[in-house]
Amino acid sequence: MFIKPLLFTALTFTALSEAIPLLPRTTYTGDVTYYTPGLGACGLVNTSAQLVAAIGHIAFDSYPGATANPNTNPICGKKVTASYGGHSVTVEIVDRCVGCAGEYDLDLSSTAFSELAPLSVGRLTGVTWEYVA
Ligand SMILES: *[C@@H]1O[C@H](CO)[C@@H](O)[C@H](O)[C@H]1NC(C)=O
Numbered sequence: 701m702f703i704k705p706l707l708f709t710a711l712t713f714t715a716l717s718e719a720i721p722l723l724p725r726t727t728y729t730g731d732v733t734y735y736t737p738g739l740g741a742c743g744l745v746n747t748s749a750q751l752v753a754a755i756g757h758i759a760f761d762s763y764p765g766a767t768a769n770p771n772t773n774p775i776c777g778k779k780v781t782a783s784y785g786g787h788s789v790t791v792e793i794v795d796r797c798v799g800c801a802g803e804y805d806l807d808l809s810s811t812a813f814s815e816l817a818p819l820s821v822g823r824l825t826g827v828t829w830e831y832v833a
Contacts, residue, residue, distance in 0.1 A: 725830045730756065730804030732782060732824040734813035740795030742776035746809070753780065754795030754807040761796075770796055782806060782816065782829035789815035790832060804829070 735754060737746035746752045755775065760766065763775040770776075773796075781790045789812050797807040806829060810819055817824055 725832075727828050727830045728759075728804040729826060729828050730802045730806060731800070732784065732806045732808060732813065732816065732827040733800075733822065734810045734819065735797075735807045737795065737809050741770035742773065742794045742796075743771035744776070744794045746794050748810045750809055751789060751791045751812045751815075752794045752809050753782075753791040753812060754797035754800070755780075755793050756797050756800035756803055756805040758800075758803040778831055779833040780806070780829045781832045782808070782812075782827050784816040784824050784827045787816045 736748055737750065737752050737754075739745050740752075740754060741760070760770070760773060760775055763773060765774040767773070775793050778793045779790055780793065781788055789808070791806075791808060791812045795807070797805060800807060806827070808816075813819060813824075816827070
């Protein structure tokens with residue numbers, strides 16, 4: 701009597717597990733500042749109103765597939781979600797942050813930064829983030 705429903709549940713679970721693999725996500729921690737986007741290392745022109753970021757030059761240059769041409773760096777267009785103080789924001793990587801000392805520092809557009817804290821704070825430390833796309 702109970703075999704059919706149980707079997708159905710097991711098959712459904714298996715099907716879902718295969719359809720939605722659990723992607724391992726690494727969380728990085730770094731400082732977050734803000735800048736005025738323009739023509740960035742990825743070759744894109746962005747603005748302060750957009751949810752974009754420059755990522756520390758160390759992470760940018762060591763990203764798998766990076767070459768001497770920053771425009772073709774596969775990190776360009778990746779999205780990261782940064783979290784701080786119970787707030788989070790998802791930004792697109794469009795630039796390489798030369799002034800970022802930490803490997804996992806992010807420089808956000810002012811619009812993105814203000815989702816995490818007031819601009820007057822200037823620098824946030826201990827911000828966690830992960831690649832989401
Ligand atoms: C950044 O700029 C590019 C090129 O103008 C645009 O396609 C992209 O949507 C912008 N990113 C965001 C998050 O607005």
